[in-house]
Amino acid sequence: AQRVTQPEKLLSVFKGAPVELKCNYSYSGSPELFWYVQYSRQRLQLLLRHISRESIKGFTADLNKGETSFHLKKPFAQEEDSAMYYCALRPYGQNFVFGPGTRLSVLP
Amino acid sequence: SQTIHQWPATLVQPVGSPLSLECTVEGTSNPNLYWYRQAAGRGLQLLFYSVGIGQISSEVPQNLSASRPQDRQFILSSKKLLLSDSGFYLCAWSPNTGELFFGEGSRLTVL
16 A cells, blocks of 8 residues: 655754655655645645656755655755645555655754 | 635534535636545545545545535535544645645534
């Protein structure tokens, strides 16, 4: 069965420090992967998707098929990055599978 | 542009009372529609999805039901609420392929 894991429930970093939110998936086919973010009092929204290969708000994520990972990275965290982050897998022709989420707290 | 509206934003209901949460999408036709439940530490659990009017698929057995009376309207219901139905419910839509777009959510408290 398809599954997405995010090992950290809470990740705290200081402003200006690098941040990496881990995501691993299990899927035998070619995956389509996403990162969603929910800022305080805002709706859940797409941050980035692997097929776009773009950087959003300084965040990047690289798909590593060998390690079945899609970690989210940012070299210098900002306080406004504090939010809940969900990694999601969309198996071909099927519904999204979400990870349990990681709450990122960027300390001043 | 497409928008998604979900209401009510908050709801407090007694055990045994009925429930109706509504969701409408504007600016698109024949969207795929979804109801999720968001729980802390457990991510998003898909409850129902619909690919067309009157077509509902249930992902988990529960006390809830869903209906799609119109192309862009999706309703989450219950005849008799349980304490365990308390939670945060999200409506979402997507085109046939691509990302999910979420509503602002409805927080249900069952007392």
